[in-house]
Amino acid sequence: MYSEKVMDHFQHPRNMGEIENASGVGTVGNAKCGDIMRIFLDIDDNGIIRDVKFKTFGCGAAVATSSMATEMVKGKSIQEALKITNKAVMEALDGLPPVKVHCSLLAEEAIHAALWDYAEKN
Amino acid sequence: MYSEKVMDHFQHPRNMGEIENASGVGTVGNAKCGDIMRIFLDIDDNGIIRDVKFKTFGCGAAVATSSMATEMVKGKSIQEALKITNKAVMEALDGLPPVKVHCSLLAEEAIHAALWDYAEKN
Ligand code: FES
Secondary structure, three states: OOOHHHHHHHHOOOOEOOOOOOOEEEEEEEOOOOEEEEEEEEEOOOOEEEEEEEEEOOOHHHHHHHHHHHHHHOOOEHHHHHHOOHHHHHHHOOOOOHHHHHHHHHHHHHHHHHHHHHHHHO | OOOHHHHHHHHOOOOEOOOOOOOEEEEEEEOOOOEEEEEEEEEOOOOEEEEEEEEEOOOHHHHHHHHHHHHHHOOOEHHHHHHOOHHHHHHHOOOOOHHHHHHHHHHHHHHHHHHHHHHHHO
């Protein structure tokens, strides 16, 4: 049912945690399942995402996509990060069952919300 | 949204893992969200549940209820374990949001499936 990459990122999630005094924080919720996701970004003066962490109450698919998505945005510029779609994250994970696609959207939405938060503050 | 007890059992889940050569194993799935749950029981010759572990791909609510449910069945007889309802587990957690009640059912169903597996083997 789940690819090896999904299971790997679920069981060994990368970038789980919080960043104190983050440059941007985004919190989003999933109305369908009631789950929540929070992304913390540390962005340097050149607009490069130096560090990123996530916290979620969501399921394994939410954990795996956040783990992969945070790996993909780390070291990128804000412009590059905005171009990373949910589809690209799912492809990098070798896919997800259709019933889990709504879970994977949480990571993309939370990253966008955190970038928005950063933009508003600067 | 989530009680302190739910957050505690989600962030520090008790009895997560596997039991090798378990006396009974129960695996159930949740069609609504595509999540899976597996419970491993170690039952002694007197029918007492000596140890119990769980694994899940489910959300925080599934993790928290499994953590609490496994704590509640540990040390109990099979008869006593069968009487522990999902409602009792939710009460012990100081409740769950309505949207999450279906997630909490996974633990009860998986414990019953594992007890059934044990009964069939003995
Ligand atoms: S079921 Fe809620 S995030 Fe997957």
